[in-house]
Amino acid sequence: MVSRLQAFLIRRLLWALPVLALVSVAIFGLIRLVPGDPAIVMLGADAPPAQLAAVRAELGLDEPLPVQYVDYVADAVRGDLGRSYVDDREVSAAIASRLPTTLFLTAAGFLVSLTIAIPAGLLSATNRGEWLDGVGLGFGLLGVSVPNFWLGVVLLLLFGVTLDWLPVAGYVSPLEDPVAGIRYLLLPGITLGTAMAAVVTRMLRSELLEELRREYLNAVRMKGVGELRVLTHATKNAFIPVVTVIGMQFGYLLGGSIVVETVFSIPGMGRLLIDAIQSRDYIMLQGVVLVYTTFFVAVNIVVDGAYFYLNPKLGGER
Amino acid sequence: MSEPLLRVENLRTQFGRRDPLVAVDGISYDLRAGETLGIVGESGAGKSVSVRSLVGLIDDGEVAGSVEWRGEELVGAKPRELRAVRGSGIGMVFQNAEAAFDPIETVGRQIVEAVRANRDLSKRDARTEAIDLLEEVGIGDPAGRFDDYPHEYSGGMAQRAGIAMALAGEPDLLIADEPTTGLDVSVQAGIVDLFRDLVAERDMSLLLISHDLGVVSQLCERIMVMYAGRIVERGSRKQLLDSPRHPYTGAFLRSVPDVDVRKDLEPIGGSPPSLDDPPAGCRFHPRCPAAEAGVCDGAAPPTVSFEDGGEDAERHEATCHGYTDAHPGGDAFDREAVEWIEPADGAERGER
Numbered sequence: 166m167v168s169r170l171q172a173f174l175i176r177r178l179l180w181a182l183p184v185l186a187l188v189s190v191a192i193f194g195l196i197r198l199v200p201g202d203p204a205i206v207m208l209g210a211d212a213p214p215a216q217l218a219a220v221r222a223e224l225g226l227d228e229p230l231p232v233q234y235v236d237y238v239a240d241a242v243r244g245d246l247g248r249s250y251v252d253d254r255e256v257s258a259a260i261a262s263r264l265p266t267t268l269f270l271t272a273a274g275f276l277v278s279l280t281i282a283i284p285a286g287l288l289s290a291t292n293r294g295e296w297l298d299g300v301g302l303g304f305g306l307l308g309v310s311v312p313n314f315w316l317g318v319v320l321l322l323l324f325g326v327t328l329d330w331l332p333v334a335g336y337v338s339p340l341e342d343p344v345a346g347i348r349y350l351l352l353p354g355i356t357l358g359t360a361m362a363a364v365v366t367r368m369l370r371s372e373l374l375e376e377l378r379r380e381y382l383n384a385v386r387m388k389g390v391g392e393l394r395v396l397t398h399a400t401k402n403a404f405i406p407v408v409t410v411i412g413m414q415f416g417y418l419l420g421g422s423i424v425v426e427t428v429f430s431i432p433g434m435g436r437l438l439i440d441a442i443q444s445r446d447y448i449m450l451q452g453v454v455l456v457y458t459t460f461f462v463a464v465n466i467v468v469d470g471a472y473f474y475l476n477p478k479l480g481g482e483r
Numbered sequence: 484m485s486e487p488l489l490r491v492e493n494l495r496t497q498f499g500r501r502d503p504l505v506a507v508d509g510i511s512y513d514l515r516a517g518e519t520l521g522i523v524g525e526s527g528a529g530k531s532v533s534v535r536s537l538v539g540l541i542d543d544g545e546v547a548g549s550v551e552w553r554g555e556e557l558v559g560a561k562p563r564e565l566r567a568v569r570g571s572g573i574g575m576v577f578q579n580a581e582a583a584f585d586p587i588e589t590v591g592r593q594i595v596e597a598v599r600a601n602r603d604l605s606k607r608d609a610r611t612e613a614i615d616l617l618e619e620v621g622i623g624d625p626a627g628r629f630d631d632y633p634h635e636y637s638g639g640m641a642q643r644a645g646i647a648m649a650l651a652g653e654p655d656l657l658i659a660d661e662p663t664t665g666l667d668v669s670v671q672a673g674i675v676d677l678f679r680d681l682v683a684e685r686d687m688s689l690l691l692i693s694h695d696l697g698v699v700s701q702l703c704e705r706i707m708v709m710y711a712g713r714i715v716e717r718g719s720r721k722q723l724l725d726s727p728r729h730p731y732t733g734a735f736l737r738s739v740p741d742v743d744v745r746k747d748l749e750p751i752g753g754s755p756p757s758l759d760d761p762p763a764g765c766r767f768h769p770r771c772p773a774a775e776a777g778v779c780d781g782a783a784p785p786t787v788s789f790e791d792g793g794e795d796a797e798r799h800e801a802t803c804h805g806y807t808d809a810h811p812g813g814d815a816f817d818r819e820a821v822e823w824i825e826p827a828d829g830a831e832r833g834e835r
Binding site: 401 | 535538539540562566567568570571573574575577579582583584585586588596597600601632634645648649651652
């Protein structure tokens with residue numbers, strides 16, 4: 166017997182398949198529309214035509230596009246994303262070595278944003294119209310307005326150079342050295358998480374304000390409990406729509422990490438992506454983008470599942 | 484005579500500072516242990532605001548006057564003092580029962596929360612108590628319905644569960660704010676019976692708010708009629724139903740359908756006044772068939788007492804100009820109040 170949540174997740178996973186198929190076609194097609202010949206990239210513009218033709222044949226680039234696509238998908242499903250045109254690395258191995266770094270950075274941004282947004286949203290809503298609410302609202306506006314590359318540079322100059330409290334660039338895995346790892350992740354995490362913190366603060370504030378007017382809170386008050394219990398009821402309810410926004414923002418964090426990795430010279434997937442673009446390394450680019458989109462789709466499924474689970478009207482929590 | 488449980492003195496609730504809307508404009512009454520008191524009136528008369536003002540549920544308005552619960556002042560009381568009264572002293576049943584429950588928590592857990600807020604019980608004992616309460620209010624298979632969510636209850640069941648939640652603190656006074664509004668008539672009857680049984684068995688006082696005179700007269704010994712933020716008439720059930728003294732009460736009675744008697748219903752003409760700019764003098768005068776220009780639209784009407792209903796009768800009072808010398812109705816108004824305000828008659832007498 167499958168529960169309603171399981172049935173929902175299965176349905177949602179089946180829906181993800183056509184999405185991923187579409188994404189793979191888009192990536193495959195777009196990259197081949199970009200001018201530039203990989204064979205020339207590998208051998209140089211003045212290579213003899215015969216050699217270029219040989220390389221194209223070896224890479225399968227002389228095959229018709231549909232054949233190339235089928236080959237690509239068949240390999241990708243087996244985890245083989247091909248080899249780099251530029252340095253012959255295995256793409257999947259290159260991604261695997263960079264992925265944890267990007268995930269740690271994204272997680273840092275996620276943690277920073279919720280650490281700021283949850284108290285800020287709560288304080289803002291419960292002190293409506295007072296100075297604390299003003300601070301919350303101001304942050305909500307400023308946080309989304311400030312571009313993260315600018316914020317990153319400012320934080321770097323202030324805390325890395327002027328005050329010299331934190332490292333300016335580079336990365337140490339928190340698994341190897343937790344203290345150093347956190348020191349390296351702090352500024353990038355703040356840079357990455359600020360925009361999401363602002364969005365979630367505003368969302369939580371408005372949802373909570375809405376919730377605080379609901380009649381059931383008066384019923385809770387009439388039980389003779391304290392305002393903290395009342396606020397707990399309201400917050401739990403306000404969080405259901407906020408969870409959706411948090412999930413969507415998590416996807417944007419992945420996008421933001423590309424910029425932040427560049428600003429802070431962090432060797433993650435984002436740097437791999439930028440390098441691949443600059444060196445016209447199609448195969449690498451294809452693989453990296455595919456992994457990003459797969460993560461995006463996966464996060465969406467988790468978010469939808471969480472929303473379903475939290476909302477008893479949809480038949481979740483028991 | 485014993486001290487009243489609840490003594491309300493010149494209660495006044497207003498919203499907004501500039502151009503304030505005075506929803507409750509100086510009402511006073513007492514409620515003794517075991518008494519049942521009903522407040523009737525049209526929507527917008529301020530009934531609901533008046534009871535919410537008693538227990539500190541008005542957060543965007545200002546409450547003035549005095550509300551004494553067992554001698555302790557509740558207007559301006561500290562949150563801790565209000566907490567002590569809510570639940571164990573005063574319980575409240577809300578109009579829309581499903582909206583009175585947290586939608587994402589089971590009904591059982593919410594009743595357990597109410598039990599534990601007032602009584603020192605273990606989780607297990609509180610659960611048993613909550614199931615007993617659900618059974619007491621007539622929920623079939625209470626243990627099985629314990630883990631259901633509010634939206635899984637029907638309207639009538641949700642209201643029963645809402646009553647169970649209000650009873651969890653074993654209150655001395657139950658305030659019910661339009662508890663049958665929005666329910667099917669057949670379901671309403673069951674809820675009315677439940678209230679009657681609970682009041683008798685638990686020896687509670689009941690303060691019932693309703694626009695439905697039928698419901699109020701089935702449950703309450705004393706009735707107050709509220710119009711535009713003020714009490715216009717009060718008395719025992721018998722006094723009010725048999726010999727209403729205020730033209731509004733008379734008109735209100737004639738607008739209520741009666742199952743036993745086939746009669747023509749007469750809607751009250753006009754609509755209740757807006758409370759941010761109420762009419763001068765008697766607030767009912769623009770709609771009153773007996774209104775007298777120069778009298779009813781001038782000063783605030785006096786409160787007149789009536790001797791009727793036998794020895795142990797309640798105080799019967801109406802706040803109306805019709806019983807004063809200034810009004811041409813005079814004695815006739817007094818003696819023939821009901822007839823006097825028949826519209827045909829009123830058109831003739833109430834020259835305006």
